[in-house]
Amino acid sequence: MEEKLDIIAIGESLVELSTDEKLKDAECLHKYYGGDALATAVTAVRLGSKVGFITKLGNDAFKDFLLDAWKNEGLDISQVTFSNERNGLYLIARPTYLEKEFAFYRKKTATAKLSSEDISENYLGCAKVVYSTGITQSLSLSARDAVNRSYELAKNMQILTAYDPNFITAVSSLDEAREYFDEVISNVDVLFMSAKHDMPLLGIESIDAAIKYLWDKGVSTVIVKSGQDKGYYTGYNGSVAFTEFYTLDVSDTTCSGDVFNGAFLHGLTHGCSAIEATKLASIAAGIQAKGIGAIKSIPYHDEVYSVFKGA
Numbered sequence: 153m154e155e156k157l158d159i160i161a162i163g164e165s166l167v168e169l170s171t172d173e174k175l176k177d178a179e180c181l182h183k184y185y186g187g188d189a190l191a192t193a194v195t196a197v198r199l200g201s202k203v204g205f206i207t208k209l210g211n212d213a214f215k216d217f218l219l220d221a222w223k224n225e226g227l228d229i230s231q232v233t234f235s236n237e238r239n240g241l242y243l244i245a246r247p248t249y250l251e252k253e254f255a256f257y258r259k260k261t262a263t264a265k266l267s268s269e270d271i272s273e274n275y276l277g278c279a280k281v282v283y284s285t286g287i288t289q290s291l292s293l294s295a296r297d298a299v300n301r302s303y304e305l306a307k308n309m310q311i312l313t314a315y316d317p318n319f320i321t322a323v324s325s326l327d328e329a330r331e332y333f334d335e336v337i338s339n340v341d342v343l344f345m346s347a348k349h350d351m352p353l354l355g356i357e358s359i360d361a362a363i364k365y366l367w368d369k370g371v372s373t374v375i376v377k378s379g380q381d382k383g384y385y386t387g388y389n390g391s392v393a394f395t396e397f398y399t400l401d402v403s404d405t406t407c408s409g410d411v412f413n414g415a416f417l418h419g420l421t422h423g424c425s426a427i428e429a430t431k432l433a434s435i436a437a438g439i440q441a442k443g444i445g446a447i448k449s450i451p452y453h454d455e456v457y458s459v460f461k462g463a
Contacts, residue, residue: 155202155228155278156202156278156279156280157202157203157204157228157278157279157280158196158201158202158203158279158280158281158417158418158421158422159193159196159201159202159203159204159279159280159281159282159283159414159417159418159421160203160204160205160206160275160276160278160279160281160282160283161189161190161192161193161196161203161204161205161206161283161284162189162205162206162207162266162271162282162283162284162288162298162299162302163187163188163189163190163192163193163205163206163207163263163284163285163287163288164187164188164189164190164207164240164258164263164287164288164291165185165187165190165207165209165218165239165240165263166185166186166187166190166239166240166241166242166258167183167184167185167186167214167217167218167239167240167241167242168183168184168185168186168242168244168446168447169181169182169183169241169242169243169244170182170184170243170244170245170246170445171243171244171245171246172245172246172247172444173245173247174245174247174253175243175245175253175255178245181243183217184445184446184447184448185217185218185221185447186242186407186446186447187207187240187287188285188287188288188316188318188407188410189205189283189284189285189287189288189410190205190207190447191407191410191411191414191446191447191450192283192316192410192411192413192414192417193205193227193283193414194225194227194414194447194450195410195411195413195414195415195418195436195440195450196414196415196417196418197225197226197227198225198450198451198452198453199414199415199418199436199452199453199456199457200418200422200453201417201418201421201422202228203226203227203228204227204228204229204230204231204275204278204279205222205227205228205229205231205232206231206232206266206270206271206275207232207233207263207266208232208233208234208235208262208263208265208266208270209232209233209234209235209239209262209263210234210235210236210237210238210239210240210261210262210263211234211235211236211262212238212239214239215234215239218239219232230275231270231272231275233270234262235262235265236262237260237261237262237264237265238261238262239261239262239263240256240257240258240261240262240263241256241257241258242254242255242256242257242258243255244406244446246404246406246444252406254322256322256323258291261291263291263295264291264292264294264295265292265294266288266291266292266294266295266298267294267295267297267298268294268297268298268300268301270298271298271301271302271305273305273309276302276305276306276309276311277309277311279306279311280311280312280421281311281312281313281314281342281417281420281421282302282303282306282311282312282313282314283313283314283315283316283413283417284299284302284303284315285315285316285317285318286315286316286317286318286319286324286329286332286333287318287320287323289332289335289336290323290324290328290329290332296332296335299335299336300335300336303315303336303339303340304339306339307339312341312342312420313339313340313341313342314340314341314342314343314344314413314417315336315337315340315342315343315344316343316344316345316350316409316410316413317329317332317333317345317350317353318346318349318350318409318410319346319349319350319352319353320349326352326353329353330353333353337366337369337370337371338369338370340370340371341371341372341373342371342372342373342374342375342416342417342420343366343371343373343374343375344375344377344409344412344413344416345362345374345375345376345377346376346377346379346409347359347376347377347378347379347380347381348378348379348380351376354366359376359378359385359392360385360392362374362376363376363385363387363392364387366387367387367390372388373386373387373388373426374386374387374388375387375412375416375426375430377409377412381394382396382397382400383395383396383397383434384397384412384430384433384434386426386427386430388425388426388427389426393427393430395427395430395431395434396434397434397437397438398434398435398437398438398439398459399438399439399441399442401442402438402441402442403441403442403443403444404441404443404444404445404446404449405441406445406446407440407446407447407450408437408438408440408441409437410446411433411436411437411440411450412433412434412436412437413433414433414436414450415429415432415433415435415436415437415456416429416430416432416433417429418432419432419433431460432456432460435456435459435460436450436451436456439451439455439456439459
């Protein structure tokens with residue numbers, strides 16, 4: 153591939169079935185698609201980035217639906233490979249903002265077969281940023297190898313690397329998440345963290361102390377989302393800046409952190425400073441969280457930039 157890409161995201165693909173009722177009451181589930189790294193990739197594409205997505209897709213009834221959806225989004229899927237295992241699936245019910253039900257079916261899926269053999273050095277060399285998550289690592293040992301190999305190759309080629317631990321207790325234990333984190337952190341340039349969910353990986357309570365600790369680890373840019381403080385801390389070039397959430401009037405925050413990451417990386421690869429990219433990403437994540445649906449409600453370029461330019 154000769155065309156340059158802004159971002160390459162490596163991660164899980166899932167079929168999403170959703171309802172606004174309780175699962176026990178729902179007679180109809182709406183079909184879409186999801187996955188944390190995929191949400192980041194789609195966000196960047198909708199804002200105007202050129203993005204490649206690396207995953208392994210199952211040869212089942214959902215294969216063509218997923219491929220067509222990603223093509224329509226504008227993702228480069230030339231590195232998507234296939235396996236005879238089924239595709240992953242999750243159910244989500246949102247009867248109210250504060251009440252959500254999740255059911256994940258992601259064991260022994262096609263994406264779990266992702267391995268270092270699916271990672272092309274030449275393809276990674278086309279990108280400005282390589283991105284993945286702890287969720288991707290949690291799929292299998294071979295998926296962990298794929299993520300580790302990607303970061304090693306990118307670092308050797310002086311390509312920017314970005315990572316989100318995205319620690320979720322339903323997916324991995326704290327000890328497992330720490331293992332994933334420790335395996336890649338020496339090769340990470342940009343780190344996204346949740347103060348509530350990811351800071352326990354470090355065993356540090358203070359956000360300022362955590363950022364300084366990560367700088368010492370070689371991470372040049374650290375972004376910490378704090379729900380308690382209602383904003384984002386951006387640690388870069390020896391200083392820490394705070395950006396408030398774009399809005400507190402939200403309906404569904406599912407994947408809003410992944411949307412933030414995609415918008416931040418889009419901004420960073422399109423001339424924004426780390427602080428400007430945080431402001432842009434806060435707007436994109438805020439708009440997305442005002443809608444219903446993880447990827448379905450991700451905003452497009454004009455809506456985000458009309459707010460960003462007027463801010």
